[in-house]
Amino acid sequence: MSQRIKIKALLQSGETGIDVTVKGWVRAFRQNRFIALNDGSTNATLQIVVDFENTDPTLLKSITVGAAISVTGKLAASLGQGQTVEVIASTIEVLGDCDPDKYPLQLKNRPSLEYLREIAHLRFRTNTFGAIFRVRNTLSFAIHKFFNEKGFVYLHTPVITASDAEGAGEAFHVTNFDLANVPRTESGEVDYSKDFFGRSTNLTVSGQLEGELGAMALSDIYTFGPTFRAENSNTTRHLAEFWMIEPEMAFYELKDNADLAEELLKYVISYALEQNQEDLQFLNQRLLDEEKQKPQNERSELALLDKLQFCLANDFERLTYTEAIEILRESTPNKKKKFQFPVEGWGTDLQSEHERYLVEKHFKKPVILTDYPKEIKSFYMRQNDDGKTVAAMDILFPGIGEIVGGSQREERLDKLETRMDELGIPKDELWWYLDTRRFGSCPHAGFGLGFERLVLFVTGMGNIRDVIPFPRFPKNAEF
């Protein structure tokens, strides 16, 4: 390995007087003398002091914004503001130049987030996206660390599935057919027996059902993988391809499930605050600057860091759907007919405006809503004794809405089969799922955490397309 030291480690070491080699990309070059060097390990740049009088003018000219360089020199205490050390360069090599007239990030004005989405291959080179993707990395690691410490088994559930139990046509097809020449049966149907898997297959919308199979033997498992929706949603909250964490726990009831989800969310937020202080401070300031453009009444009540700390310091509010409907029905915006969808009776699904009211206006903190009407929830959720509700839970976050959706699962074979029949879900396709209720069934529960929504919350970004490296959405699969 070359003796290169990364800038984050160098700045942390506090050493001076030693020779070092650093490599990275030029962020700025002032007065032919001071290079601000970044290598992605931190947003902080390292100042390189160039002896311009004794440096080849051709070399000096090729030190432009975006160029990749290698520098060897002596680490010295710095007198400059905001930096403790700098490198007095003895040799500088330009590894790859960068034409200032063509480089898209050479723009004098700060490029917009919209423009950066079009050059997602280069946006990692900005402070905003460097910070976002380092925070995303930390959150991923924190999730694995959390479950590992609790003895959960990470299970890779399949991405290609034949079951579309939850589907409703939202799943992408996966096929090996030549689409110009799809094989047909004699009666003219698509002949899936000729497809790669010998049947119709989709991209998974959830690993839950397979995850349950693991939990019914290993006790506690989690998935962390990509999931897909072929929904034509062009919103700031939806992607066609996104990552989801889905733990499933044998012998858990609904309360245990909610406790685990709350503990997980607090753990990973706390871990990010600890590991990515600088990045989160940067994103905090970015959001403050962005909100300065907005009228006072549209600004967040709390700055990003305060919001994260607030989230750690307070118990999430827990209440039932039925209690929430009461609060909403009696709320000022409902009475003043400010809701687009007025809250009248029990049984309808909550709209985003209702969730926001509960979280952002009424309780002013994360909310766990439980025990929804069975008609608006999935077939596998455990039926409560009231005959009307199921042991579901959604966790709602300020600014994000639903970040977690889960439930205790229906472990009683007869009740599960009856519900599947009512909803017309083919039992023969899910024979393996039902088998777990035939052989040693037990109370169990689980939830799904939308990873990009978590990253949105922690980074304070406003558009989900900005927190995944290469977003997939209708009419867009670039890169």
Next chain:
Amino acid sequence: MSQRIKIKALLQSGETGIDVTVKGWVRAFRQNRFIALNDGSTNATLQIVVDFENTDPTLLKSITVGAAISVTGKLAASLGQGQTVEVIASTIEVLGDCDPDKYPLQLKNRPSLEYLREIAHLRFRTNTFGAIFRVRNTLSFAIHKFFNEKGFVYLHTPVITASDAEGAGEAFHVTNFDLANVPRTESGEVDYSKDFFGRSTNLTVSGQLEGELGAMALSDIYTFGPTFRAENSNTTRHLAEFWMIEPEMAFYELKDNADLAEELLKYVISYALEQNQEDLQFLNQRLLDEEKQKPQNERSELALLDKLQFCLANDFERLTYTEAIEILRESTPNKKKKFQFPVEGWGTDLQSEHERYLVEKHFKKPVILTDYPKEIKSFYMRQNDDGKTVAAMDILFPGIGEIVGGSQREERLDKLETRMDELGIPKDELWWYLDTRRFGSCPHAGFGLGFERLVLFVTGMGNIRDVIPFPRFPKNAEF
């Protein structure tokens, strides 16, 4: 959370005299008195002592193999062999029964691996698969831990991609079309502009190209995600859906790349040996038992644990493709015409029999082969000065073959473009990849590690379908 304690923690605690609650599945019930209880946290079972004289006979009858039970009782020192503690049950509740006449794992004979593949939803409940999936979990975590400690950023590269640069028709199509009614343009072509993404899209075969984009800003990144091949391979080494780890490092040359790969492999194997002693001892014994059925000369030279230790204790052998060809040409099996594909000239690809000879017979340890002929490697590999070879590397493991494939990447725009032209790879589709060579290019390298092949190696299993929860292969997408 309920006060349940998991069996692994209980066995480790060494405490006695306290009241505990344990939950799990019955593995055996002897003499109406001794329950062997397993909860998936370890293969070890906990002995539950039942006071059968004072227990309801109906309850006793429902304690069958596979049933889920909850037990409360006192933890006592055990006189039985192979166990330090047992639970003297005060209450037993059957949470889910398990009809012995129908339960597939009730079989008196040990079920075959082939049969267990057909009931993959239940095979987690066997000792073999419990051990495999706990080891798989540990290896996953070790990979994240390794890269995290080195400051790599975990990057989720897209699963759905429009580029099929490496493709050669091995990629699955992803579409939202009704396959019975694929839209056509006026000239009769498939009208991809009407598809979800407005273009033809596939499942990724590698995250490398996108990974490089991250490395050219963040320095060191890695992916760990699913990848796909629509190859009609019915072997014990191939899956249609598998997980791959792909690190990409700016400022790395080929030797740095090989050093990192060797360090990673040793780190994760060592971590599994440390964390999963019991599971690996079990798998070690399983393999010894399995090999007893084979004739002496087909058995492994080393037992599983010895093989893993050997791998840690020795430097991987490094040599060039050219040196390897010389060794193979002069080898006894080549001279005696025992190879199915005789090794004659320089330039042909190595077959599995050649790789096995090098690793298992000649060097008897892992081998890193470098500097392959450019004709048999991908367009993006860095061209060596000899004009004939590229800075590629493959790591070959005993019993597995290629476990890692990587290279230094071609960072020089002109050389890369020339090679793409030679191979007919459309440059306009990969404009974003080429951009990284236009703006601050630098030497960089990376590799892909096939995760299931690693799990195969560490668990000593013989078929890749047994080391992923729900394998996907031609004509099979069950569960």
